[in-house]
Amino acid sequence: MVELTKNLRFIADGMLGKLTRWLRILGYDVEFKPNEADDKLLILAKETKKILLTGDLELYRKALRSGVEAFLVDGKTEVENLAKISKKFGINLDVDEVEETRCPKCNFRLKMVSAKDVEGKVPSTTLKTYKEFWVCTNPQCQKIYWQGSHWKKIGKILKEAKTLIN
Ligand SMILES: [Zn+2]
Numbered sequence: 001m002v003e004l005t006k007n008l009r010f011i012a013d014g015m016l017g018k019l020t021r022w023l024r025i026l027g028y029d030v031e032f033k034p035n036e037a038d039d040k041l042l043i044l045a046k047e048t049k050k051i052l053l054t055g056d057l058e059l060y061r062k063a064l065r066s067g068v069e070a071f072l073v074d075g076k077t078e079v080e081n082l083a084k085i086s087k088k089f090g091i092n093l094d095v096d097e098v099e100e101t102r103c104p105k106c107n108f109r110l111k112m113v114s115a116k117d118v119e120g121k122v123p124s125t126t127l128k129t130y131k132e133f134w135v136c137t138n139p140q141c142q143k144i145y146w147q148g149s150h151w152k153k154i155g156k157i158l159k160e161a162k163t164l165i166n
Pocket residue numbers: 103104105106107108136137138141142143
């Protein structure tokens with residue numbers, strides 16, 4: 001069954017670092033566990049009721065056998081992976097329509113702030129060029145984001161992924 005809700009929460013295995021960051025940018029809660037053994041991942045997914053994302057067919061089969069909801073991410077490219085996961089879970093790939101976004105680095109929610117709030121914390125040229133900034137709400141992270149050149153790349157990749165779905 002396809003669930004069309006942002007309440008989906010995921011747990012990703014060590015092969016899926018890139019996809020983890022993408023899903024966080026799109027606002028999804030993704031726990032990234034690069035160093036966890038398969039059995040531990042399964043227990044964790046079961047206990048937290050999170051959907052296991054894995055690139056490992058063996059682990060995927062194991063998950064299904066133990067009643068853990070899982071999705072096999074087996075695309076050849078990042079674009080293909082995004083398209084597959086979007087199709088499966090009804091994930092919206094329009095980054096402009098993303099209301100809530102998460103820190104790609106640590107999964108905490110980002111908060112929109114003004115240029116004044118980040119004065120002295122970002123290069124002055126950046127401060128002059130951009131009006132909107134986002135700050136990670138994790139006190140241990142506090143990373144600042146703005147719609148720099150990589151934003152264009154993000155838009156391009158999401159667009160490509162969308163064409164694969166239709
Ligand atoms: Zn963060």
